[in-house]
Amino acid sequence: MTGMTAFTALALAAVLAVPAHAAERLVLTSEAGDRDSVLGHAMQDWAKQIEENSDGRLRVDVFYQGELGGQQELFDQLVQGNIQMMITWPQTSYDQRIGVNYIPYMVLGWEDAIASFGPDGWIRKVIGPVYEDLGLKYFGPFPEGFGGIATKGRHATSAEAAQGIRVRSQPIFPLPQTVQAMGFQAVPIDWNEVYTSIQTGVVDGDSSNVIYWDYEYFRDQLDYFVQSSHNFSSYSLLMNEATWDGLAPEDQAVVAEAAQAVMDAQFANARAEDEKWIAKAQEAGMEYIVPTPAEKAAWVEKVRAEVWPQAEEALGAEIMDQVRANASVPAAE
Incomplete structure (x- = not known):
């Protein structure tokens, strides 16, 4: 288990140290979301359905944000098979093509996002x-x-106004590049360090998250949320393939059907859930700002012009050809 923290190694050892005749144990985790978050509930639902529908053949131990390590470490352990399942923003450290999840301004509205x-x-x-x-x-x-x-002190709805504002970015290509192209100073920081970084002034805010995360975790630090909509935030449900291959066909069906049920519920509820947290943030005093159509169009044009060529170099022309063929078309002014 190279690269694991002592805590992670001990925690997994405790979970996996079970008798040979016991049910197969699987570890499910994520880098973000406590047990009461939407993501936490989704992990609980996936685990519960697996356990119930496998008639106890499979047991799933759920660990929430920070309990087994940071974002990169957890993804490393998933690839290595020390962790079996994740709902995660996948890291691009192994393959830059995963960055297609994070191409900026690829979809511009809910209908296109759900279809894509x-x-x-x-x-x-x-x-x-x-x-x-x-x-x-x-x-x-x-x-x-x-x-x-999401920022404190001041906000921006243009590249010019964003100059000098430092915001945290997920350390995943091409999100830092996107925020930089929008005019902000991007500072890649792991999720577990974001609150302290805002509190101590290392950064002036957070970026690329839906408002839930900034309201729920940082609302005592942040004043504004600008709905730039530069990325569509989407986690991935993943399993180590060797673990998957080792399951009996009937148990593979159980895991896959439970995953689909979790995703179906989220697709049905995501928009309403986001709107709920927008309202809650406003009620709590966070100013919610939607750029004008002209301001958004300027960001779309600038970011696509600067970041999409970088993405093509990293992801390859084949993927970016599909992005260009399927991306949302900006509305005519």
Whole structure:
């Protein structure tokens, strides 16, 4: 278990140290979301359905944000098979093509997002083979909504106004590049360090998350949420492929059907859930700002012009040709 923290190693050892005749134990985790979050409830639902529908042949131990390590470490352990299942924003450290999940301004509205990321969506067809190359079984996406820029002190709805504002970015290509192209200073920081970074002034805010995360975890630090919608926030339901291959066919069906049920529920509820947290944030005093159509169009044009060529270099022309063929068309002014 190279690269694991002592805590992670001990925690997993305790879970996996079970008698040979016992039910097969699986570890499910995520880098974000406590047990009471939407993501936490989704993990609980996936685990519960697996245990019930396998008639006890499978047991799932759920660990929430920070309990087994940071974002990169957890993804490393998933690839290595020390952790068996995750709902995660996958890391691009193994294969830059995973960055297709994070291409900025690829979809510009909910209808396009649901069609593109949904069960029959083109993005799912593009990304599935990439995960297979990494030794991961991809069940599909867990959509949250459109990300924004949350800040304290001042905010920006243009590249010019964003100058000098430092915001945290997920350390995943091409999100830092996107935020930089929008005019902000992007500072890649792991999720577990975001609150302290805002509190101590390392950054002036957070970026690329739906408002839930900024309201729920940082509302005492942040004043504004600008709905830039530069990314569509979507986690992935993944399983180590060697673990998957080792399951009996009937148990593979149980795990896959439970995953689909979790995703179906999230696709049905994601938009309403996002709107609920927008309202809650406003009630709590966070100012919610939607850029004008002209301001958004300027960001779309600038970001696509600067970041999409970088994405093509990293992801390859084949993937970016599909992005260009299927991406949302900006509304005429």
